[in-house]
Amino acid sequence: MLTHNALAVIYSLGIVVSTCLLFYKPTRAKVLILWGFVILLFAFEYEKHILEGLxxxxxNSLITERQSVKIEYYVTKILTxxxxFVLPIIGWVLxxxxxxxxxxxTHIFKIIDRNV
Structure with a gap:
């Protein structure tokens, strides 16, 4: 049975494994994987704990003097x-x-070599 923090545990395991692999033999690919799992874990925690407070x-900091429905609308749309939506996409792409x-x-270098 999966717990409600199963994704966080999986992402943390990905961070630990990719960090260990980076210490063993550092490569750019492993750095991308590490940053992907870091962003995925942040996205999970953002939705669960950070979103409402932020x-x-x-x-409250943008609307000080008078109520502004437009500012509240855009802040709510962007932050919620x-x-x-974007953070998990960036994480999985990485x-x-x-x-x-x-x-x-290899494919990019073949294209570059053909054009030169």
Missing amino acids: KEQTI KAVP VIAGAFYNRIE
């Missing part, structure tokens, strides 16, 4: 919709790019 704090880094790098 939204309220940002709205855009950031939770993990996948790290996993296929050698193929991607």
Whole structure:
């Protein structure tokens, strides 16, 4: 049975494993994977613990004198919709790019060599 923090445990395990592999033999691909798991863990914790407090704090600091529905609308949309949507995408793109880094790098160098 999965706990409600199973994803956080998996992402943390990915961070630990990729860090150990980086100490053994550092490569760019492993750095991409490490940063991907760090961003995925941050995205998980952001949605679970950071989101509401950050939204309220940002709205309170931006709206000081009079109520502004427009500012509140945009802050709410960005912090509650855009950031939770974009962070996991960035994290998974980095993990996948790290996993296929050698193929991607070889392909890019072939394209560059053809054009030169």
